[in-house]
Every structure is written in C-alpha cells, then in structure tokens.
Amino acid sequence: MRLLRNRLIDLLVVLCGISIITFLMIRLIPGDAVAIMLGANTEVTPDRVADLRARIGLDQPILRQYITWLGGVLTGDLGVSLWTRRPVTTEIAAHVWPTVQLTLLALAIGAGLAVPLGVLMARLRGQGWDMVLRIATVAGLTIPSFWLGIMLILLLTALLPDLQLLGYVPFLQDPVGNIARLLLPAFALSLPILANLARLVRSAMLDALGQDYIRTARAKGAPERAILYRHALRNALIPFVTSVGIMTGYLLGGAIVVEQVFAIPGLGRLILGAIAERNYPLVQATILVITCGFVLVNFVVDLLYAVIDPRVRQGA
Amino acid sequence: MARYPRLLVISGIAVTLMVVLAVFAPLIAPYDPLAQSILARMKGPSAAHWLGTDQFGRDLLSRIIHGLRASFGIAAAAVSVALVVGGTLGLLAAYYRGWTDRILMRCMDVLFAFPVMLLAIGVIAMLGPGPGPTAIAIAVVYTPIFARLIRGPALVLCESDFVTSARCIGASDTRILFIHILPNLASVIVVQTSLLLSAAILVEASLSFLGLGTQPPSPSLGTMLAEGRNFLMLSPWSAVFSGLAILILAFTLNLLGDVVRDTLDPRLRGEQ
Numbered sequence: 263m264r265l266l267r268n269r270l271i272d273l274l275v276v277l278c279g280i281s282i283i284t285f286l287m288i289r290l291i292p293g294d295a296v297a298i299m300l301g302a303n304t305e306v307t308p309d310r311v312a313d314l315r316a317r318i319g320l321d322q323p324i325l326r327q328y329i330t331w332l333g334g335v336l337t338g339d340l341g342v343s344l345w346t347r348r349p350v351t352t353e354i355a356a357h358v359w360p361t362v363q364l365t366l367l368a369l370a371i372g373a374g375l376a377v378p379l380g381v382l383m384a385r386l387r388g389q390g391w392d393m394v395l396r397i398a399t400v401a402g403l404t405i406p407s408f409w410l411g412i413m414l415i416l417l418l419t420a421l422l423p424d425l426q427l428l429g430y431v432p433f434l435q436d437p438v439g440n441i442a443r444l445l446l447p448a449f450a451l452s453l454p455i456l457a458n459l460a461r462l463v464r465s466a467m468l469d470a471l472g473q474d475y476i477r478t479a480r481a482k483g484a485p486e487r488a489i490l491y492r493h494a495l496r497n498a499l500i501p502f503v504t505s506v507g508i509m510t511g512y513l514l515g516g517a518i519v520v521e522q523v524f525a526i527p528g529l530g531r532l533i534l535g536a537i538a539e540r541n542y543p544l545v546q547a548t549i550l551v552i553t554c555g556f557v558l559v560n561f562v563v564d565l566l567y568a569v570i571d572p573r574v575r576q577g578a
Numbered sequence: 579m580a581r582y583p584r585l586l587v588i589s590g591i592a593v594t595l596m597v598v599l600a601v602f603a604p605l606i607a608p609y610d611p612l613a614q615s616i617l618a619r620m621k622g623p624s625a626a627h628w629l630g631t632d633q634f635g636r637d638l639l640s641r642i643i644h645g646l647r648a649s650f651g652i653a654a655a656a657v658s659v660a661l662v663v664g665g666t667l668g669l670l671a672a673y674y675r676g677w678t679d680r681i682l683m684r685c686m687d688v689l690f691a692f693p694v695m696l697l698a699i700g701v702i703a704m705l706g707p708g709p710g711p712t713a714i715a716i717a718v719v720y721t722p723i724f725a726r727l728i729r730g731p732a733l734v735l736c737e738s739d740f741v742t743s744a745r746c747i748g749a750s751d752t753r754i755l756f757i758h759i760l761p762n763l764a765s766v767i768v769v770q771t772s773l774l775l776s777a778a779i780l781v782e783a784s785l786s787f788l789g790l791g792t793q794p795p796s797p798s799l800g801t802m803l804a805e806g807r808n809f810l811m812l813s814p815w816s817a818v819f820s821g822l823a824i825l826i827l828a829f830t831l832n833l834l835g836d837v838v839r840d841t842l843d844p845r846l847r848g849e850q
Contacts, residue, residue: 272687275684275687275688276687276688276691279684279685279687279688279691280688280691280692282688283688283689283692284700287700287703287704290704291704291705292704292705393585396585396833396836397833400829400832400833400836401825401829403832404776404780404825404828404829404832405825406780406783406784406803406821406824406825406828408784408787408803409803409817409821409822409824409825412803412807412810412817412821413817413818413821415810416810416814416817416818419811511692511693511694512693512694514693514695514696515693515694515695515696516695516784518695518696518699518788519695519784519787519788522787522788523807533699534788534789536703537699537702537703537790542703545700545703549692549696549697549699549700552693552696553691553692553693553696556691556692556693557691
C-alpha cells in the first residue's frame with residue numbers, strides 16, 4: 263500500500279510537470295504567437311490578433327491562464343481547433359485509434375518474438391555466434407523503421423503488384439483488412455524494440471543461468487527445459503517488463519513517422535497537419551494526450567512489476 | 579577475448595571514416611550536391627555517378643556525403659550540448675544530494691516522461707522547422723537522459739574514500755567535482771555519448787523525413803529519403819541509398835559504443 267501511495271505521488275508530480283510544460287509551449291514561442299498563427303491562413307490585422315488572443319485567453323495574467331486551462335483539461339475540455347473550431351478532443355478522437363492499434367500491434371510483435379528469440383540467443387554461445395548476434399542486434403536497433411517500411415513496400419510491390427499495402431480501414435468495418443494493412447508497418451516499427459528486448463532477455467537469461475538456484479534445480483534433477491523456462495526465464499522476464507513500458511514511448515514516437523510512410527491517418531498526420539497550419543492549441547493538446555497516455559501506461563507497468571516480483575513489494 | 583579488440587578496431591575505423599567524410603565533405607564529394615542536370619535525371623548507378631542521380635539529376639553520392647555531414651553535425655552539436663548541460667546537472671544532483679537532487683531530478687523526470695519524438699516535435703513546432711531548431715530539440719530530449727546516466731555512477735563515486743580524502747585536505751567543491759569525480763566517469767561518458775549519438779542520428783533523420791529538420795534543397799539524409807519516396811517506383815536509388823547511409827552511420831556509432839562498453843566493463847567481459 264505504501265508503494266502504491268508513493269507511486270501515486272510520483273505520478274501526480276510528473277503529470278503536473280507535464281501540464282506546465284505543455285501549457286508553456288504556446289507562451290514560449292518566440293515572437294507574437296498569435297500573429298504567427300494567424301499568418302498561416304489569413305492576413306494579420308490588429309483586430310484579428312486581438313480577437314484570437316481573447317479567444318484563446320492569451321490576454322489574461324499567466325497564472326490565471328494556467329488555472330483556466332488546467333480546469334478545462336481536467337474536465338475534458340482541451341479547447342477548440344483554431345481553424346475548424348471543432349473541439350480538439352473530437353479531432354484527437356478521430357485520429358487516435360490507428361496510432362494506438364499500430365503501437366499495440368508493434369508491441370505485441372516485438373515483445374512476443376523477443377522472448378523465444380532471446381532464449382534462443384542465450385543458448386547460442388561461443389566463438390562465432392557472439393559476434394554474429396551482436397552485429398545482428400545492433401543492426402536491428404539502428405535500422406530506421408521508416409526506411410525499412412519504404413523498402414518493404416518497394417519489395418512487396420515488385421513481388422505482388424496487386425497487394426493493397428497503404429492506407430487504413432477501421433477495425434469494425436473490415437477486421438481482416440485492418441490487421442492485414444497494419445502488419446507491415448507494425449513489423450517495421452517493432453524491429454528496434456525486438457532487437458533491444460531480445461538482447462535483454464538473452465543477457466538476463468545468461469545471468470539467471472549462472473545463479474545458485476539453477477544449480478540447485480540441476481542438482482535435484484530437473485529437466486533442462488524446465489530449468490530454462492520455469493526457473494531462468496521467469497527471473498529473466500522481470501527487467502523485460504519494465505523495458506516494455508519504456509518501449510511504448512519509443513513506439514508512439516516511431517508510429518508518428520511510420521504512419522507517414524504507410525499513409526495511415528493517425529495522430530502523426532494530425533500533429534504534422536497542425537504544425538503546418540500553425541494550429542498550436544491542437545499541437546499542444548495532442549502532445550498532452552499522448553504523453554499522459556504514455557505516463558499512465560508506465561505507471562501500470564510499474565505496479566505490475568511489483569505484482570510479478572515480490573522483492574519489489576518487500577523492498578518498498 | 580581476442581575478438582573484442584578486433585571488433586573495436588573495425589568499428590573505430592568505421593566511425594573515423596564517417597567523421598572524415600563529414601568533416602571533409604566538400605573536398606571528397608565528386609560533384610556539387612546542388613548542381614542539377616536535366617539530361618541525367620533519375621539514373622541508376624554508373625561510372626560517372628556511382629550511386630546514380632535524383633529527380634533533378636543531382637549526383638546522389640555527393641548529396642549523401644553532404645547529407646551525412648549535415649546529419650552528423652546536427653546530432654553531434656545536440657548531443658554535446660545535452661552532455662554538458664545534462665551531465666553537469668547529474669553531477670550536481672549526485673554531489674549535493676538532498677533538495678538539490680530531488681528538485682533537479684524531478685524536473686528531469688518530467689522531461690523524461692515525454693516520448694522522445696513527441697517532445698522533439700513539440701520543440702520544433704514552437705521554434706519552426708530547420709537545422710538549428712532540430713539540434714535544440716534533440717538537445718532538450720537528451721539532457722534528462724544524460725543527467726540520469728551520470729547521476730547514478732556519480733552517486734557511488736561521491737561516497738568513495740578518495741572524495742572524502744580530497745574534502746579532508748580542503749579541496750573546493752568545484753575541484754572535487756571536476757578534478758576528482760569527472761575523470762572517473764570518462765568511460766560512462768564515452769560509451770553513452772557514442773550510443774546516444776547513434777540514436778540522435780536516427781531522431782534527426784526522422785525529423786528531416788517528416789519535413790521538420792533541414793529544409794530542401796540542402797542535402798540531408800532524412801529529406802533525401804522523403805523526396806526519394808515520391809519517386810520510389812520510377813527510381814528507387816535515392817530512397818535506397820539515403821536510408822542505407824542513415825543505417826550505416828547509426829550502426830557504426832552504436833557498435834562502437836557497444837564494443838567499448840564491453841571492453842571497459844570488466845564485469846561483462848567474462849560473460850559474453
């Protein structure tokens with residue numbers, strides 16, 4: 263319980279900080295933010311500047327602005343989009359699913375394949391293998407996922423010209439088509455985390471296999487499979503779970519880029535479109551929503567960590 | 579044991595080669611990266627143009643060498659700033675403990691809470707696209723990472739006997755921090771700088787790919803990839819080679835950091 267309380271305090275502090283930083287975003291724009299925003303679409307006149315400034319409340323004292331803004335955020339009101347005048351939450355809701363789906367699918371592929379791959383890599387030890395595995399994992403870590411995506415499109419278009427690779431169909435409309443189109447981008451996106459996690463599982467496995475309890479298990483005559491999977495892997499998975507939480511952040515960011523390659527109408531398209539038309543309130547809200555989502559995921563992962571590993575519970 | 583130095587030598591030479599290419603780009607590149615040639619558009623590799631030409635007939639090899647310079651330069655500038663700022667904050671937090679530590683690290687936690695690409699995009703949204711804002715964005719993103727990486731080992735060092743001895747003979751805080759503690763962190767710094775430089779190359783390339791970094795017609799690997807993608811089916815060379823260049827650059831830096839880490843860390847040396 264004390265652990266839960268401490269983590270909740272941490273969570274609140276971080277969320278508070280995030281709100282301050284995203285709030286300050288518009289206020290820290292060098293020059294007159296309002297004139298810059300207007301300049302994207304219309305002629306800048308003093309009347310229009312004053313009107314827009316009042317509309318987004320930039321004419322108030324800064325503390326008052328923050329409190330008003332935070333009050334809105336907490337009640338689910340993130341403001342209205344500058345040009346369409348639709349609530350920002352509606353815009354985000356319209357774009358959030360492709361990104362979430364892509365992220366989850368990539369996470370499933372990466373984390374799912376990393377465990378067997380890592381175990382396999384732990385068994386391959388010795389002369390030639392170490393170097394091969396090292397080069398393969400470093401290559402996996404550093405391959406730009408957007409380039410990999412483009413190369414996969416190039417390859418598959420040459421091999422199977424009829425295949426529909428780009429775009430997005432909602433899951434409810436066509437579940438098979440939805441997953442089929444997301445598989446390729448999700449794979450491209452997942453490769454770096456696959457490499458990272460597989461390597462983590464490998465070194466954790468090697469670490470675990472050198473422990474006393476493994477020798478004890480061997481001594482009592484446990485079969486090799488049981489030693490590998492029941493004793494070593496279970497302990498090796500503990501650092502794995504924490505990393506998975508952190509990976510979500512990488513995936514969310516990577517998804518924004520990969521979406522562009524595969525023409526997926528997700529948050530990436532929303533935020534880049536908003537930047538192009540200098541729709542700052544929309545940029546601000548999108549960043550706030552994604553970051554809070556990411557922080558909450560990590561919060562849950564942290565708690566899961568305590569559930570899996572009794573030592574964390576005791577230690578706290 | 580004998581094979582680590584071999585990989586170390588190979589990756590060391592590869593990184594040196596990249597640095598030389600980046601620094602002496604204007605001398606090495608066979609053509610002007612901006613020179614267009616209507617007759618030689620979207621050609622494949624040939625004797626005159628080793629990697630072919632792009633949609634304006636510009637020499638791809640020259641553009642990639644110059645793009646490498648741009649990407650490497652931006653990433654290196656950003657990582658240096660992040661190292662100095664983040665490293666100093668991490669050192670101060672570890673040395674003074676208490677409230678200094680708590681407040682500094684809380685601030686870093688908040689910055690750290692943002693997904694890397696998202697925070698970088700946010701900073702660029704504020705400052706406008708371009709190479710300068712890209713470097714600032716990457717520096718902002720990596721500052722908390724360096725602060726955390728330095729603080730951990732620095733905490734251990736601050737507890738060590740030689741620091742206590744230095745304090746006993748009346749050494750000033752600045753002297754202890756920079757003369758006694760900092761040199762002992764050299765290996766951590768070298769390894770992490772190399773690894774984060776590799777990651778920064780990828781972030782820079784992503785941002786340029788999205789049109790937020792270096793602006794055309796200036797050659798940049800990410801921008802070239804984005805342009806090449808529009809002509810993928812007509813002439814894939816631009817997209818293939820610019821992406822490959824990003825991969826090679828990030829790969830060699832990461833490999834170097836990785837190998838150096840194993841060579842310097844005696845605990846890992848026996849295991850892997």
